[in-house]
Amino acid sequence: MSDLLTAGEYRAIAETMTLGGNAFINGIARPAISGETFPTVNPATGAELAHVAACGRADVDLAVQKARDAFADGRWRNQAPAERKRVLIAFAKLVEQNRHELAVLESLDSGKPVAECQTIDLPETVNTIRWHAELIDKIYDHTAPVGHAAMALVVREPIGVVGCVLPWNFPLLMMAWKIGPALAAGCSVIVKPAEETSLTALRLAELAFEAGVPAGVLNVVTGGGPEVGEPIGLHSGIDMVSFTGSTATGKRFLRYAADSNMKRVVLECGGKNPAVVFDDAEDLDLVAEQVVLGAFWNMGENCSATSRLIVHEGVKDDLLRRIKAYMREWRMGDPLDPTNRVGALVSREHFAKVKSYIDKIKDEKLDLIAGGKMEGGVYIEPTVVAGVTRESVLFKEEVFGPLLTVTTFNSVSEAIALANDTTYGLAASIYTGNLKKALKAAREIRAGTVTVNCFGEGDITTPFGGFQESGFGGRDKSIFAHDQYTEIKTIWIDISDRSVDDTVR
């Protein structure tokens, strides 16, 4: 899957691509009911890529009606799990076959480096769909220990119609994290991609349909947050919303649910993730490599990005020297050149937001260790700033860009207190050669994923989500994701003497 092409080959694919921007409802690519569109641009060049259907409430209503019809007549949920598995594996295969086209499309629409799209996003998208497909005919329901007078079955059923509201930082992968388990469980799905990055979601829906996912089961409604996201959140025909994005918007979905049908809400939101480096870390080169990866992968546009380096005073200078050395490997430039590891930020608006944080380095008279250059209204060099105290805005707020802050400590308890000094709680990394210290710190840091002597988000078998304001209601990935797209039902059967006739007795 990671058969990288050359920059010339990727550019040739980009030039010959036909880009459609119609919504995808009930198996049909269709314009918005209003006929309105909005342009989607390549952030790296500013070039317009396509006109995307600017859907609204009426389109959401149509998609919900079609998704409900599909759920009611059972064309998908009543298929045997082994049959849903067969179709979803065919879907994963089609995604794999179209990996070069999808990697280019993802890179063009989001500014992500094509090499990352092809070596991380695409293989993980395929693996997610395949893993949940493989899971679905291996999960057994339960009988409860209720004694001889009854038999009680505890069964899981698909929750119904699911709205998936997506961010722009991993458009394909976040869609897979949600539709993989939702479709495997038998739900009908309405996807709302972020308005910055609609194109790969539309293509994925077409491929699912081609693989045999029936009409109405997977729909994509494109458009803005207030225009499409809000009607999804408030729709009484939707049983669950799974959202990834900012904490502020995530909280809106809790209000929408309260104001409508108490739909289930699962939120995966922001982070301000620490990497804690103790003075007994065994291999500072490895630490430097992993911290740089955690901070600058996907231009830091990542909810689990390492954004706060919390390092023991005694190893700070040595580690920063090594970090600077590793940063030389992170070339910035044209996202379609597979030798570049740093692409464009997703939009000029987002660039302005990240720039306002980088500008604070000067305002707060902080110590710029590396980077800091900003080019072309979308490129920001990976940047490291030291001398950051817990009072600084840079220590507290999610930047969602390539900025790593450095804060020092002198004791274990100070390190844990700094790591936990956040309203978020998504991810954290610990670096030490002392296993007991690592386990103790891992238990004490409030975060959904804690990695030891590495950066990462686990793999498809491990749940992903956050404590505090990083998340709500459930987890993406793993068997726990399956749980959130299902309802638990008890079926109680009376088999007591009074209910059984003499011939059976």
Ligand SMILES: NC(=O)C1=CN([C@@H]2O[C@H](COP(=O)(O)OP(=O)(O)OC[C@H]3O[C@@H](n4cnc5c(N)ncnc54)[C@H](O)[C@@H]3O)[C@@H](O)[C@H]2O)C=CC1
């Ligand atoms: N945790 C994560 O993975 C992400 C975090 N962010 C953070 O959020 C900041 C803002 O980025 P945005 O794109 O504005 O994120 P956002 O959270 O506003 O957008 C995520 C999704 O929610 C939808 N949405 C926006 N407003 C809505 C509303 N009023 N009702 C319903 N749906 C709505 C958007 O259209 C998009 O599909 C970023 O700078 C970053 O800090 C952004 C994207 C992903």
Ligand code: BAL
């Ligand atoms: N890193 C995957 C989840 C996210 O950034 O939203």
